[in-house]
Amino acid sequence: MTLERTVMREQIKELIIQRILDGTYKPGDRVVELQLVNELGVSQAPVREALRDLKAMRFVDSEPYRGARVRAVTAEELSETYPVRARLEQLAGELATPCVDDKLLRQLDAELQAMRTAARDRDQHGLLIHDARFHELIVEAAGNSVLLDAWSGLRIEVFTLVSLIKSNLDLAAVANAHLPILDALRQGDPDLVGKEMRAHIESFADLVTGDQR
Amino acid sequence: MTLERTVMREQIKELIIQRILDGTYKPGDRVVELQLVNELGVSQAPVREALRDLKAMRFVDSEPYRGARVRAVTAEELSETYPVRARLEQLAGELATPCVDDKLLRQLDAELQAMRTAARDRDQHGLLIHDARFHELIVEAAGNSVLLDAWSGLRIEVFTLVSLIKSNLDLAAVANAHLPILDALRQGDPDLVGKEMRAHIESFADLVTGDQR
DNA sequence: TCACGGCAGATTATCGATAATCAATAGTCT
DNA sequence: AGACTATTGATTATCGATAATCTGCCGTGA
Numbered sequence: 001m002t003l004e005r006t007v008m009r010e011q012i013k014e015l016i017i018q019r020i021l022d023g024t025y026k027p028g029d030r031v032v033e034l035q036l037v038n039e040l041g042v043s044q045a046p047v048r049e050a051l052r053d054l055k056a057m058r059f060v061d062s063e064p065y066r067g068a069r070v071r072a073v074t075a076e077e078l079s080e081t082y083p084v085r086a087r088l089e090q091l092a093g094e095l096a097t098p099c100v101d102d103k104l105l106r107q108l109d110a111e112l113q114a115m116r117t118a119a120r121d122r123d124q125h126g127l128l129i130h131d132a133r134f135h136e137l138i139v140e141a142a143g144n145s146v147l148l149d150a151w152s153g154l155r156i157e158v159f160t161l162v163s164l165i166k167s168n169l170d171l172a173a174v175a176n177a178h179l180p181i182l183d184a185l186r187q188g189d190p191d192l193v194g195k196e197m198r199a200h201i202e203s204f205a206d207l208v209t210g211d212q213r
Numbered sequence: 214m215t216l217e218r219t220v221m222r223e224q225i226k227e228l229i230i231q232r233i234l235d236g237t238y239k240p241g242d243r244v245v246e247l248q249l250v251n252e253l254g255v256s257q258a259p260v261r262e263a264l265r266d267l268k269a270m271r272f273v274d275s276e277p278y279r280g281a282r283v284r285a286v287t288a289e290e291l292s293e294t295y296p297v298r299a300r301l302e303q304l305a306g307e308l309a310t311p312c313v314d315d316k317l318l319r320q321l322d323a324e325l326q327a328m329r330t331a332a333r334d335r336d337q338h339g340l341l342i343h344d345a346r347f348h349e350l351i352v353e354a355a356g357n358s359v360l361l362d363a364w365s366g367l368r369i370e371v372f373t374l375v376s377l378i379k380s381n382l383d384l385a386a387v388a389n390a391h392l393p394i395l396d397a398l399r400q401g402d403p404d405l406v407g408k409e410m411r412a413h414i415e416s417f418a419d420l421v422t423g424d425q426r
Numbered sequence: 427t428c429a430c431g432g433c434a435g436a437t438t439a440t441c442g443a444t445a446a447t448c449a450a451t452a453g454t455c456t
Numbered sequence: 457a458g459a460c461t462a463t464t465g466a467t468t469a470t471c472g473a474t475a476a477t478c479t480g481c482c483g484t485g486a
Contacts, residue, residue, distance in 0.1 A: 057269075
């Protein structure tokens, strides 16, 4: 995974993702192939392939002969993501519980502490990173690669960021909302972990989509 | 969707998928770019792009400079798919129930009848198509595009086919297993529909993976 | 014999150029 | 004026060729 840093397509892909996440490319913006070709001094082929990957990752939309546009994270898609994510993470919690070990608990605890630190520093981006990683650790621990793929496809980072921005939540509260999950994992009750994870996601769904109705 | 039949990449993609599904390309087989280039009389670019799409669709695996191979549908991946699919379809059933109308019920009934016909004719492939379409109709009816994407990523057709082959199930029984779902939909109880769909998937999981332990 | 280095052959990744297609605008006819 | 067609500029899709990389095989030397 780290051995392929020489493949141009990957570098281009990461550059574009970075620009989408940091706002250089805004939703709806066109991503023009030749423009990147000129800017980066590469050929069109790797740029095209990068864009193709990004389409599969749902970062951009594209149609034949019409090019790629940064996908808007619509309120609709945001609210549609929550129920799917809630069910997948519920399953992840149930599957992961029998597999928890001290190492995982330590890692989760470290992410939680990092979230608290980020919250104290008003560091939205930092909170986002560690929040996403906390959940990812659990999904990985479930040991089901199909589940991991499906979950990864939801682009949690993007939506978590939007959630954070839309809801004027207290960052510390967001961080601490992960505590019940960690506690449940320590208890080792799969169904409880699943319920906590599902409730965790659904509570955010309510907060973010609730104020729009 | 049907207007882009002139884009070569799409045609190549469908050709390869067809060959994977009908067994021309077997799991583990290499899919060599230049070989297709010569055979189809096209350039390398569209072949590469087709393969890139297929990788995103998990039909093939590929690594830089090492090419693409048809992804083996391992028993492990098969059994990992079931729980994920079960939860997603449970959610789909719950969401779809309030949206049920006569048209949908008619379509579902038509697919069910088609499954029965296929079963009578010992037509595994036909059963597979209509089985997949039955489920797809419900997931579409849920009206959640994120859910639809996540579900589509599971490549139901592939796994249903493998399931059918591995389990020496009576095809008619497979067809009729969809009846409780249709009944529940007619009753209009979301939770019941969800439960039926989940149970439907999980029963197949037991049948297919059960005999391997 | 066996480990090692390095040369083919095969294959993928990238390039630069051309063809195909699209979107917008100008021009023509009624 | 309004509707319709032709042209043009911009962009994507495809091509054919070259560079980069991998894999297996062969000879060499201990």
